[in-house]
Amino acid sequence: MYMMSEIAILENNTLTALGLRLILEELLPATVIRVFSSFEALIDDTPDMYAHYFVSTQIYFEHSNFFLQRRPKTIVLAAGEQPSLSGVPTLNFCLPQEKLVKSIMQLRNYGHEMTHHPVTTSPMPQQEHDLSPREIEVLILITKGFINKEIADKLNISLTTVISHRKNITEKLGIKSVSGLAIYAVMHGYVEADRI
Incomplete structure (x- = not known):
């Protein structure tokens, strides 16, 4: 039986923690984010059950022994300037949303290279969710920032058809935000990260 992976966010800033949680839930709908x-709240839970830890710089330094033993699973959250942490990836949470999403994607690739598992350890579904070729075209244009009317003009289809395709894409993928769709498109090779 497949066990759902879980990610722990250790951050005492409520807005930072909830914002990151929201982004990760959009990107990884099958993953449980806690x-x-x-740090004490994590220890009171079951700390070793988590596939990854997104941890604030302060908590990381206060409990570095714990996280160094779990280095492939640890990502340090930094505000602005990245601290120098030998071999531990950092995520600058002060970036605009689009750049933050790209950074998370790069961390996913880094985690894959370092551990042969994505940073999320949630196995990426290999099925293509049965998107039609036209839906893939619409998805690519959405990730490039085109609005419905522009997509309709580019593909020579009606606005209603574009809206219908968008609805189908959202239902099939379970992703509602443009940033989430962009990440899906990058992860499945429909667009390159630097093209969005």
Whole structure:
């Protein structure tokens, strides 16, 4: 039986923690994301059950022995300037949303190279969710920032058809945000990360 992977966010700043949780839930709808405001709260839970830890710089330094033993699973959350942490990836959470999403994608690739598992350890579904060729064309144009009317003009289809395709894409993938669709498109090779 497949066990759902879980990710722990250790961050005492509520807005940072909830914002990251929201982004990760959009990107990884099958993953359980748990938020802890302190290291002690994590320890009171089952700390070794998590596939990955997104941890604030302060908590990381206060409990570095714990996280160094779990280095392939640890991502340090940094505000602005990235601290120098030998071999531990960092995520600058002060970036605009589009750049933050790209950074998470790069971390996924880094995690894959370092551990032969994606940073999320949630196996990426290999099925293509049965998107039609036209839906893939619409998806690519969405990720490039085109609005419905522009997509209709580019593909020579009606606005209603574009809206219908968008609805089908959202239902098939379970992803509602443009940033989430962009990540899906990058992960499945429909667009390159630097093209969105």
